[in-house]
Amino acid sequence: FLNWRAPKPADAVAAAAWRGAADRLYAVGAPRLDEAQACAVFEALGIEGPGSRIVTAPEEATGFSGPVAVKLLSPDILHKTDAGLVRLNIEGDAAIGATVAELLAIAREKFPQAVVKGVLVAPMHRGLAEVILGYRRDPEVGPVVMLGMGGVLAELKRSYCVRLAPVSEATAMEMIAELPELKLIQGFRNLPRGDVAALARAIPSISLLACLDGAAVQEAEINPLIIRAEGQGAVAVDGLIALG
DSSP states (O other), X not given: OOSOOOOOOOOHHHHHHHHHHHHHXXXXXXXXXXXXXXXXXXXXXXXBOOOOEEESSGGGOOOOOSOEEEEEEXXXXXXXXXXXXXXXXXXXXXXXXXXXXXXXXXXXXXXXXXXOOEEXXXXXXXXXXXXXXXXXXXXXXXXXXXXXXXXXXXHHOOOEEEEESSOOHHHHHHHHHHOGGGGGGTTGGGOOOBOHHHHHHXXXXXXXXXXXXXXXXXXXXXXXXXXXXXTSOEEEOOEEEEEO
């Protein structure tokens, strides 16, 4: 990992994806993207997004079916769970509207200097495993991509692997094989199989950020990427991107 090399050129199939991502990055015009903007870039790279809707007032929080996740939207508050700005499994227009009002009030009180763009309301997504996908332009070795266990496991146990970016699907499969926890979704003891193929596509997708020289991404992260059952894909429910 200490031998620097220039990023590999993207192949023709990937070129359209990273050009679409670059267009979204250029349009932001800010050094740090909010969660909605970051997930839009990941979607342009081919990674499914959470299907969020932005609301700016409680009365706008109508028409949602089923339980939802409600999160403050601000590029200045990175760890919203730690700040008490995330609520899960909220159901019904009245409850969602009250939660929107609560989060906006907390943000005004605790983070008066932060830019608040509203509140994200998204369907609750569930799967068989959660991983963290990271990208970083390291000053010593260049662009790297990281795969690790996501959600609370990211804090409880440092289980991860790193490669120089961009990577192929074959390399992505090698990375998946390095994490023993992911054996649980690969038929271990007849447990339900997860969509490992979708994860193997997502890793090269985020690694394509290495090719965006004109809109240099310093850091990016999806945490968590939820791996659904086999054949049902993977969804990025939270993310961040910082430009160099």
